[in-house]
Amino acid sequence: MFEQIIITIATAATPLLIAAIGELVVERSGVLNLGVEGMMIMGAVAGFAAAFTTGSPWLGLAAAICAGALFSLLFAFLTLTLVTNQVATGLALTLLGLGLSGMLGETFTGQPGVKLPLIYIPVLTELPLVGRLLFGQDPVFYLSLLLTGAVAWFLFRTRAGLTLRSVGDNHGSAHALGINVIRIRYLAVMFGGACAGAAGGYLSLLYTTQWIESMTAGRGWIALALVVFASWRPWRVLAGAYLFGAVSIGQLHAQALGIKIPSQFLSALPYLATIVVLVLISRNRRLTMINTPASLGRPFVPDR
Amino acid sequence: MRVELIKRPQQSALFSAVSPFIALGLTLIAGAIMFSLLGKNPLDALYYYFIDPLTGIWDPFNRWQLHELAIKAAPLILIAVGLSVCFLSNNWNIGAEGQFVAGAMAGSMIPVLFPEFHSWIVLPLMLIMGMAGGAAYASIPAFLKVRFNTNEILTSLMLVYVAQLFNDWLVRGPWRNPEGFSFPGTVRFHEYAILPQIWPDAGRAHWGFIFALIAAVAVWFMLSKTVKGFEVKVLGQSPRAGRFAGFSASRMVFFAFLISGALAGLAGISEVAGPVEHLNEKISIGYGFTAIIVAFLGRLNPLGIVAAGLILALTYLGGEAAQISLQVSDKTVRAFQGMLLFFVLASDTLIHYRIRLVASPAAKPAELAATEAAGNV
Structure with missing residues (x-):
């Protein structure tokens, strides 16, 4: 029972973690992409469609990643090349993603999906207590942990990571040093898009194994909040994602147990928790000031 | 090929007025492509x-x-x-x-x-x-x-x-x-x-x-x-x-x-x-x-x-x-509206910048760049 709850929490946390880690890299490069929800839902519909037509959940996941990255290019072109307002363009990406996915996914509504298989290692998976937990979850779960470690290592232990952070902290100086600010930001935005796409694919290939319109239900926005909550540090994103996973699973279990609270109030808990957490983090102005990438959301036009 | 932005000395009054119409026109074109892809x-x-x-407007029964x-x-x-x-x-x-x-x-x-x-x-x-x-x-x-x-x-x-x-x-x-x-x-x-x-x-x-x-x-x-x-x-x-x-x-x-x-x-x-x-x-x-x-x-x-x-x-x-x-599915409406916002935001760039397409990146002869800079002043 306990083991089962931990596993469902991991399943709820994994898409949040992947999307938030992607957005963390984007924001570290100085770009605020509010289109996570839109890229995620595009990943979800592309993943479901590819898996449904080919029968392979792996091709589905690949399609989800590509869809997210391609869709993020739209945002990159507008904000980086045409220097449009990042907040407005991010909102546009979300609105377009929700609209397009609803249109593209209409034929798939109610169809049975293809599910990503769980890992099974003979002996190890059957170990008592920890077997399922450590050796029997879905492959994306392990990838999400690897991704967190890889991003933490990349950002703080490699030269390329330092370059990316410098672009996010002061794009003027980075440009003066001969760094191609726009190219780095393009790559970061596409990485974020790929991650959001993968997170969406996880929802439609594993979490629900169905296509439902607007199935992301605000998870992209919660991922954005997680980045703030984590003050732009990868391991704190991991902690935050599992905290939110626990809240959303907790409210589902409370609903199932028939607690005398209307289900709508319980469903509102993850959203209220997001607000509470944001308040707790943001009230410490010094802390947020130190960690926020200094060029976040500011437009950049290279001079020659 | 590369897009280059050149800051206008002041906002363009012309493009402030026409940019929403450019956006609407582009949305209609994109919409036409979308409907053809849907087989309509x-x-x-x-x-x-x-x-x-x-x-x-002209038919009182409607x-x-x-x-x-x-x-x-x-x-x-x-x-x-x-x-x-x-x-x-x-x-x-x-x-x-x-x-x-x-x-x-x-x-x-x-x-x-x-x-x-x-x-x-x-x-x-x-x-x-x-x-x-x-x-x-x-x-x-x-x-x-x-x-x-x-x-x-x-x-x-x-x-x-x-x-x-x-x-x-x-x-x-x-x-x-x-x-x-x-x-x-x-x-x-x-x-x-x-x-x-x-x-x-x-x-x-x-x-x-x-x-x-x-x-x-x-x-x-x-x-x-x-x-x-x-x-x-x-x-x-x-x-x-x-x-x-x-x-x-x-x-x-x-x-x-x-x-x-x-x-x-x-x-x-x-x-x-x-x-x-x-x-x-x-x-x-x-x-x-x-x-x-x-x-x-x-x-x-x-x-x-x-x-x-x-x-x-x-x-x-x-x-x-x-x-x-x-x-046509009613779901196309929201896709249409989303496209419109994209084109609006993109067209607004024209108000603050001139857009130029440059053939080869960064390979511009220094002389040309200098005369251009002089021309811009």
Whole structure:
């Protein structure tokens, strides 16, 4: 029972973690992409469609990643090349993603999906207590942990990571040093898009194994909040994602147990928790000031 | 091939005026491509989308369609006019959908909780309650932003989900009409709680549209003719300059959120007391988000927003017409609206920059660059 709850929490946390880690890299490069929800839902519909037509959940996941990255290019072109307002363009990406996915996914509504298989290692998976937990979850779960470690290592232990952070902290100086600010930001935005796409694919290939319109239900926005909550540090994103996973699973279990609270109030808990957490983090102005990438959301036009 | 931007010495007046039209043109082209990909004749589709709902202008038997247009445009204009104050002052309220629902719930309290209270004062009270409800709900992200420095984008959006869930609980639980069979929703409002129609003989358009026009003119006046409007723009473009002028940024946060919340709330109660005539779980159909597109298409100018609201309302009606006549899914509407916002934002670049396509990146001879730089001065 306990083991089962931990596993469902991991399943709820994994898409949040992947999307938030992607957005963390984007924001570290100085770009605020509010289109996570839109890229995620595009990943979800592309993943479901590819898996449904080919029968392979792996091709589905690949399609989800590509869809997210391609869709993020739209945002990159507008904000980086045409220097449009990042907040407005991010909102546009979300609105377009929700609209397009609803249109593209209409034929798939109610169809049975293809599910990503769980890992099974003979002996190890059957170990008592920890077997399922450590050796029997879905492959994306392990990838999400690897991704967190890889991003933490990349950002703080490699030269390329330092370059990316410098672009996010002061794009003027980075440009003066001969760094191609726009190219780095393009790559970061596409990485974020790929991650959001993968997170969406996880929802439609594993979490629900169905296509439902607007199935992301605000998870992209919660991922954005997680980045703030984590003050732009990868391991704190991991902690935050599992905290939110626990809240959303907790409210589902409370609903199932028939607690005398209307289900709508319980469903509102993850959203209220997001607000509470944001308040707790943001009230410490010094802390947020130190960690926020200094060029976040500011437009950049290279001079020659 | 590379795109290069060259900053204009000042904003281009020409492109300020034509950029929304460029965006509309590009959206029509992209829409035509989209319909061809869906296997429909693009000209037919665009006809049903943008011309068919307007036939009422010259055909008296189709006047009702213009009324439907006004019904759809009213909430979009009301909400977008409020959002223009927010966006101009750099306050990103994207939770208007939640404030819309909050206003609808607050205003419905009177006819639902006091169904026996019949008087001419019921309707004005409902409208005031609706505005107060929307404003109160919008004051939450404003307060959190001012007091705790919390990002208003995320908090206002999270509150949308909370408002929708709370409304869902109300209409399925305590406020449910016991005689409503198994449908969730409150009792149908009595006649004193219904917004009158403008010309009942011709169609269903109600006073909500008139409220929208009044709000647009009032906010336009405030923004362009008063010191408060100047304050909104200064604090939005340069908070530092605003501080030197003695303007309070925190008070502006509340001002912008309360105005937009009140207008979204008015839109909510007008929708419930107008065409819907009772509160149900389906009142929130995304007007608050579409209004963001309306605000930008109207270039954040309340009078432009009236035109933009009518255009977006047209896409809703056109979507219905195309669904009936061409079996195009009504889901295309939102895709269409999303594309429009993209093209609007992209076209606005032309106001501040000249766009040039450069053949090979960075391989420009120094001489040429120097003469160009001289030419630009």
